[in-house]
Amino acid sequence: MSFDRKIKIAPSILSADFANFGQEIQAIEAQGADWVHVDVMDGHFVPNLTFGPPAVKAFRPHVKTVMDVHLMITPVDPYIDAYAEAGADILTAHVEAGPHTHRTLQAIRAAGMRAGVALNPGTPAEAVEHLLDLTDLVCVMTVNPGFGGQKFIDMTAKIRRLRQMIGDRPVHIEIDGGVDPKTAPLVVEAGADVLVAGSAVFKGGSVSNPGVYGENIRAIRNATQSVMA
Numbered sequence: 001m002s003f004d005r006k007i008k009i010a011p012s013i014l015s016a017d018f019a020n021f022g023q024e025i026q027a028i029e030a031q032g033a034d035w036v037h038v039d040v041m042d043g044h045f046v047p048n049l050t051f052g053p054p055a056v057k058a059f060r061p062h063v064k065t066v067m068d069v070h071l072m073i074t075p076v077d078p079y080i081d082a083y084a085e086a087g088a089d090i091l092t093a094h095v096e097a098g099p100h101t102h103r104t105l106q107a108i109r110a111a112g113m114r115a116g117v118a119l120n121p122g123t124p125a126e127a128v129e130h131l132l133d134l135t136d137l138v139c140v141m142t143v144n145p146g147f148g149g150q151k152f153i154d155m156t157a158k159i160r161r162l163r164q165m166i167g168d169r170p171v172h173i174e175i176d177g178g179v180d181p182k183t184a185p186l187v188v189e190a191g192a193d194v195l196v197a198g199s200a201v202f203k204g205g206s207v208s209n210p211g212v213y214g215e216n217i218r219a220i221r222n223a224t225q226s227v228m229a
């Protein structure tokens with residue numbers, strides 16, 4: 001897939017109806033989602049548990065766009081092949097998840113996926129500077145990872161620094177946590193191009209009332225228009 005810097009909205013299915021993932025994924029894509037964001041949590045790196053490779057494999061046939069899998073787990077390396085087999089397009093590991101992120105990103109690419117690296121709010125941009133030639137996406141957490149529906153933490157200075165460090169490289173900056181029509185323009189103005197949003201996309205909608213997802217996605221996208229060059 002070619003690199004494009006247009007704003008992409010990636011709804012996090014952490015806020016979807018857990019009894020109905022297939023239809024939820026189809027509904028958000030029909031309503032304008034650019035990517036589908038899947039939050040994998042292990043109850044160890046973060047204090048919550050969600051999906052493993054079999055669930056991701058079950059989502060795969062429903063995803064027609066890009067399946068963006070965010071691992072909030074440690075260790076990462078023993079599971080890379082399982083997520084490739086499950087059909088992840090992008091696999092993101094946290095820089096805090098182990099001592100050898102450089103090796104992890106190489107292994108993700110070697111398994112045929114695009115490689116992402118995520119930073120917790122307390123981790124400086126410089127922690128990924130040496131990884132920028134090995135990564136396709138830097139995910140800046142704007143909440144402490146583990147749960148949807150948390151309050152946005154302002155990371156705009158870090159986003160600006162990353163955009164400067166990335167320069168001309170084809171590397172996305174993804175923002176994850178507390179993204180809504182108020183916070184989206186702040187992070188886009190700072191240099192982000194992928195916006196993960198859970199609560200702000202799924203609130204008020206359902207598979208039987210999917211138009212609300214469309215309204216919510218458009219509200220986030222439209223809010224970024226004023227800050228786009």
Ligand SMILES: O=C(CO)[C@H](O)[C@H](O)COP(=O)(O)O
Pocket residue numbers: 012014015037039070143144145146147148149150176177178179196197198199200
């Ligand atoms: O990674 C996550 C939490 O660790 C979620 O993707 C993120 O919090 C999105 O949910 P919301 O938009 O409700 O904040």
